[in-house]
Amino acid sequence: MLALEKLLESNFPGDLDITSEGTPSTTGWFEVEVNGELVHSKKNGDGFVDSGWKIDRLESAIEKALKLG
Template sequence: MAKLKIKVVYWALKQQLESEFPDQLDIASEGTPQMTGYFEVTVGDKLVHTKKGGDGYVDNEKKYNKIADAVHDALGD
């Protein structure tokens, strides 16, 4: 099975997702060279979390679960 592509603009979340979904994800992450306010998570081609769109940082379980649920849905779990 091919790994699900995810793009994370925030490195700490990358580590958490890799821990929960070992060997299932192909995560591209990028840090921002300056404070831009961007923090986005794309699962497949779907933007599932955006700080600029009002979601803020992934700083609680509810926000993380929203992303993890999108990964589970995309993987067909």
């Protein structure tokens, strides 16, 4: 997840609140908030961001939240 965090932070500098944690019993959690709006939550069922189309979908959600904010 560290690589994804770095990618998102470089594409949206200062606009995101990213929290994540790897855990020994699961693959951890990863959440992205924009202006207080949760745009991705692995804990809430959005899943692991592990492919190009999932990154594109997440970046689109971030862009939409930035426009609305």
